[in-house]
Amino acid sequence: MSGPELQAVGLSAGVAAVLGTLGALLVLALARRSVAAAAALAPLVVVGSVAAGVYASARAMFLSDRDSTTVLLVLLASLPIAVAVGWVIAARIQxxxxxxxxxxxxxxRDREVEAGRRELVAWVSHDLRTPLAGMRALTEALQxxxxxxxxxxxxxxxADVMRMSAMVDDLLALSRLQSPSLTLRRERVAVGDLVSDAVAAWQPLAQSGGVRxxxxxxxxxxATVDASEVSRAVGNLVVNAIRHTPAGGEVTVRVGADRGDAVVSVExxxxxxxxxxxxxxxxxxWRGTQARTPGDAGAGLGLSIVRGVAAAHGGSAAVRNVAxxxxxxxxxxxHAPT
Incomplete structure (x- = not known):
């Protein structure tokens, strides 16, 4: 290989190396933001670097303008292929x-569900063990x-049987609300009536605890809702509020509408x-600290049922601290979704 040829080869390699290095740095920088975009650009960098190197060597070998143009056109013809390959790779990466x-x-999500299941089983096992132990002792004493x-x-x-029965009812209700086959029996009801019924039903519990x-x-x-489920949710909120309010305190239930939703608030x-x-x-x-957990508070499923009822209707349940x-x-x- 003669001197001019070696010079042309060296020039081609140098140009391709410089442009390839700059292109590689650009691809790496782009990859931090979008791997797919970097994958689409990479083939263009390769083809562009090679094309620049070949064109530089062609000019160094003093080819005619026509020959140089032909070489350049041949190289440019490969660009669509590079673009297509880049987009295919990018799509695959995406x-x-x-x-x-x-x-x-x-x-x-599976880990969270499993953790929740384990925690729930632990809570229920604990809450079942206590009344069962008491029932066993009482039964043996009677025998x-x-x-x-x-x-x-x-x-x-x-009393222990009633507590366990309520716990089982809550478990069944929560299981049904989480079932993919859940079907709501929707009807048009006055939400205020549901709240009035809940307040009347739990007034004795409030009075026994000295709560207004x-x-x-x-x-x-x-609203077009499953009246039975919404009543259960409202009742759970009211009972939860009564149990955690000290004697002399007050629980207030309000009904209103906001942005297309019926809103029941319990303070x-x-x-x-x-x-x-x-x-x-x-x-x-979950039931919080023992200070917020009376002995008859159940398995801590009431508020989970509230959230399940809300989710089943396409709504939500939330809590925030107030004075x-x-x-x-x-x-x-x-309105029910169409």
Whole structure:
């Protein structure tokens, strides 16, 4: 190989190396923002670097303008192929990225569901163990004839049975709300009537705890909902508020409408919930500290059922701290989705 040829080869390699290096740096910088865009640009960098090197060597070999132009056109003809290859690679990378992200999200969701299931089982097991142990002791005392007051023992057995029955009912309700085959029995109802019924039903519980329970309707609100499920959710909110409000406190239930939703708010005097755990109150089995957990508080499923009812209707459940307590909100759309 003669000297001019070696010079042309060196020039071609140098130009291709410089442009290729600059292009590679550009691709790496772009990859930090978009891997797919970087993949689309990479083939163009390769073809462009080679084309520049070949064209530079052709000019160095003193080819005619016509020959140089021909070489350049041949190289440019490969650009569409490079673009097509780049876009195919980019599309594939995007698909792989989306699949990986979906798989990661699914895996994370599965881990959260499994963690929630384990926590729920632990809570339920704990809450079942206590009344079962008491029932066993009471039963043995009755069987052995050592019960000082059999009628009282039977009454306590009945109370434990009722508590366990309520716990099982909550478990079944939560399971049904989480079922993909859930079908709501929607009808047009006055939400204020549902709230009035709940306030009347739980007034004795409030009075026994020295809590003032009131309800008000800011405006008449009618919604197409499953009346039974919404009543259960409202009742759970009211009971939760009563149980966590000390004697002399007040629980206020209000009904209104906002941005196409029927809104039921329940404000209590619990003293507030720490901000760090405020987002956990709707988790199944979570009941907060012992200070907020009376002995008859159940398995901590009431607020989870509220969230399940809201979600089933396409609505939401939320809580925030207010002066002296908490404000829970249940939102359900005024109209059923079409």
């Amino acid at each position: 698909q792989v990225t989306r699949t990986a992200a979906l798989a990661a999200a699914t895996s994370q 052995d004839g050592v019960a000082s007051d059999p009628a009282d023992y039977l009454a306590r057995l009945g 329970l009131t309800g008000s309707v800011d405006q008449p609100v009618a 209590d005097g619990c003293g507030g919930i720490p901000e760090g755990v405020l987002g956990r109150v709707f988790e199944a089995g 002296g307590g908490c404000r829970f909100e249940l939102r359900v759309p005024l």
